[in-house]
Amino acid sequence: MHTVNLSNVSPDARAACAEIARKADVNLRDCYQCGKCSAGCPMSEDMDLPPRQVIRKLQLGLLDEALSASSPWLCAQCQVCSVRCPQGIDITGIMREVRRASKAAGKRSLPESDVFEDLFLKKVKKKGRSNEQYLAASYNMSSGHLMQDMGSAPKMLSKGLVGVKAQSVRDIDAVRKIFEKCEEGRDA
Ligand code: SF4
Numbered sequence: 001m002h003t004v005n006l007s008n009v010s011p012d013a014r015a016a017c018a019e020i021a022r023k024a025d026v027n028l029r030d031c032y033q034c035g036k037c038s039a040g041c042p043m044s045e046d047m048d049l050p051p052r053q054v055i056r057k058l059q060l061g062l063l064d065e066a067l068s069a070s071s072p073w074l075c076a077q078c079q080v081c082s083v084r085c086p087q088g089i090d091i092t093g094i095m096r097e098v099r100r101a102s103k104a105a106g107k108r109s110l111p112e113s114d115v116f117e118d119l120f121l122k123k124v125k126k127k128g129r130s131n132e133q134y135l136a137a138s139y140n141m142s143s144g145h146l147m148q149d150m151g152s153a154p155k156m157l158s159k160g161l162v163g164v165k166a167q168s169v170r171d172i173d174a175v176r177k178i179f180e181k182c183e184e185g186r187d188a
């Protein structure tokens, strides 16, 4: 059995865990560790801390362990955990906020995931959609995986699955307003 010495947990760590929960609009005391979230999570097999354990770390004030986990960076934000939770806890939001806090603390256990997310959002903000060919090229350049998936590019181009010209949605201003609203909510 893994023993945790809670007398070593600092008030600052507890406060930071509470702040992560506040931003996700979650009361950590609502979780009674039933595990339904982890049981339904399609990514949990590959996670070092399944969603139930991420919540547990926050409940105990074990900030470093939560922020160092790879699982928030693997989370697909699919919402299955949140839908399954008998307590109505927004675990998806918790994973999102742990990821943000992890990034702010410079921990990013899966930097490629962070690079991809930033590029994806930047491109959607600019064009209203992601143009996979440019997203893939930018990702390869930024992540250092220069040739990743490049082998399939000629075939995809020849079959018209991707094009050279970047596509944009008609009402790009509406998309930018959505981004502005999200950014306002994030800073609140
Ligand atoms: S399903 Fe809800 S109550 Fe159960 S462990 Fe997950 S977060 Fe906690």
Ligand code: SF4
Pocket (backbone or CB within 6 Å): 037, 040, 041, 042, 043, 044, 051, 074, 075, 076, 077, 078, 079, 080, 081, 082, 091, 092, 095
């Ligand atoms: S939102 Fe994330 S943690 Fe929740 S079920 Fe989906 S992948 Fe798993």
